[in-house]
Amino acid sequence: MLRNTTDRFGLITRALHWGIAGLIVVQLPLGLRLSDMQPGLANLWLYSAHKTLGLSIFALVALRIVWHIISPPPAPMGGGWQARMAKAVHWAIYGMMVAIPLSGWVASSATGIDILLFDRIPVPAIAPVSAQWEATAFAIHDIATKLLMALLAIHIGAAFKREIDGDGTLTRMLRGHR
Ligand code: HEM
Ligand code: HEM
Known part of the structure; x- marks a missing residue:
């Protein structure tokens, strides 16, 4: 089953969830390493890799949002405050998954250095070359x-916790159903 139903996660949502999660788990420590480095010729490729991976994640997140408009995911199980909290955290994560690549893209554009996807496809700048824009957008990226x-x-x-309590929340994101 590709689509979501009112109580199941379809294959597309599950593939996007675990695929994006895996990429973010690589991207976060890579970003942290970069923030400790002095950019130079020797490590420029790491900056490029971070930008390529970050923009790829952004594209997947856009796909995921479009897919969830076409096929809404099931509500968190159980109801009550825990389900409301789960929903709020999911929304907040989506907010960050948009704000982070966007601020990285703005900040990198503001440095005036060309962004090349996979070292070959030029990505347009989305901000003026400006030290002010660069500092603000990197601060947003960081926070x-x-x-x-x-x-x-x-x-x-x-x-x-939900899985240990036995409601099958994790199983449902792995298999689609409890
Ligand atoms: C989901 C996507 C992304 C994640 C999770 C991510 C994560 C991070 C993290 C954790 C840092 C270190 C922040 C700090 O401690 O100051 C960082 C730095 C950085 N990010 Fe990203 N990033 C993403 C997307 C992007 C994109 C799309 C670009 C540019 C096109 C970008 C450009 C940079 C640059 C240039 C730095 C180094 C900043 C510095 O020199 O301090 N990032 N990123
Ligand atoms: C970077 C990592 C992750 C991100 C960005 C992320 C994001 C999300 C989002 C936005 C949802 C809401 C459903 C949807 O919109 O697809 C969700 C659901 C879920 N996630 Fe994650 N997730 C990540 C990692 C993980 C990990 C490591 C686990 C397991 C240990 C996990 C377990 C789950 C479960 C069980 C659900 C379903 C919750 C429910 O039934 O209401 N996620 N995740």
Whole structure:
């Protein structure tokens, strides 16, 4: 089953969830390494890799949002405050998954350095070359990534808690159903 139903996660949503999760788990530490580095010729490829991966994640997130408009995912199980909380955390994670690549793209554009997807496809700049834009957008990128890490800690902790409590929340995101 490709589509979601009122109580099942379809294959497309599950593939997007675990695919994007895997890429973000690589991208976060890569970004943290970059922020400790002095950009130079030797490590420029790492910056390029981070930009390519980040923009690819952004494209997948856009697809995921479009797919969820076409085929809405099931509501969190159980109802009550935990389900409301789960929903709020999911929305907040989506907010960060848009804000982070967008701010990275704006900040990188503002440096005036060309962005090349996979080292060959030129990506248009979306901000003027400006030290002010660069500093502000990188500050947003930094804060939003820290917020995402905190949200993911809650998200992953809650997923395991629900599974241990026996409601099958994690099983449903793995298999589609409980
Ligand atoms: C989901 C996507 C992304 C994630 C999770 C992510 C994550 C991070 C993290 C955690 C940092 C370190 C922040 C800090 O401690 O200051 C960082 C830095 C950076 N990011 Fe991203 N990023 C993403 C997308 C992008 C995109 C799309 C671009 C550019 C097109 C980009 C460009 C950069 C650059 C240039 C730095 C280094 C900033 C510095 O020198 O301090 N990122 N990223
Ligand atoms: C970067 C990592 C992750 C991100 C960005 C993320 C994001 C999301 C989002 C937005 C949803 C809401 C459903 C949807 O829109 O597709 C969701 C659901 C879910 N996630 Fe994650 N997730 C990540 C990692 C994980 C991990 C590592 C686990 C397990 C340990 C996990 C377990 C779940 C479960 C069980 C659900 C379904 C919750 C329910 O039934 O209401 N996620 N995730």
